[in-house]
Amino acid sequence: MRGLICTVAPRAGTADPVLELSGPFALFRHTRLYGRALGELVPLLAWCRRFRLRAECVARERRLILPLVTGDPIFPAAEPRRYDSRLEERFARDFRRLAPDWDVVREPEPVAAGGTLIFPDFALQHRHDAARRWFLEIVGFWTPDYVARKLALYRAARLSNLILCIDEDRNCAAEDLPSGALVVRFRRRVDAAAVLRLVG
Incomplete structure (x- = not known):
């Protein structure tokens, strides 16, 4: 998944799973490379029936939180492929x-x-x-x-x-x-x- 690490786990009290995405060295350094890879995934959310995104970002040495939920305006990516292969x-x-x-x-x-x-x-x-x-x-x-x-x-x-x-x-x-x-x-x-x- 674009060089990112993805873990998926059930969320207590709900049927909705939680996906956590990060770069392999995210604990040690924050890079634009990971930011761009994560950013490329955002337009894919437009194809999800329901979603809630919470992204922790560092921009100009400031730590920011970007929240997105179903219904927020997102420019959609091309429709995802139906099959992986x-x-x-x-x-x-x-x-x-x-x-x-x-x-x-x-x-x-x-x-x-x-x-x-x-x-x-x-x-x-x-x-x-x-x-x-x-x-x-x-x-x-x-x-x-x-x-x-x-x-x-x-x-x-x-x-x-x-x-x-x-x-x-x-x-x-x-x-x-x-x-x-x-x-x-x-x-x-x-x-x-x-x-x-x-x-x-």
């Missing part, structure tokens, strides 16, 4: 074509995991049976450290309805995977038919 876009298109009785929800509600929140790539929801709902995460082209952290969070979440689609190049060992997760290995393209067989 072509891999995700292809999977969603293929699954919708093969499974007309299922809804494919991009970036569904967050899941609590070890004091933080994780955001699955998709939820698969059967249109005629609310109990048939699966979270799906595509573990693709990421660094080994990122994959290890992501899998640790999913282990902490203890989901009984999780499908992991794992790039064969990731070399994820069985002991690294969350207990009970269903796994689809892939190369270049997630096999939507294999996922459909798992969810029935």
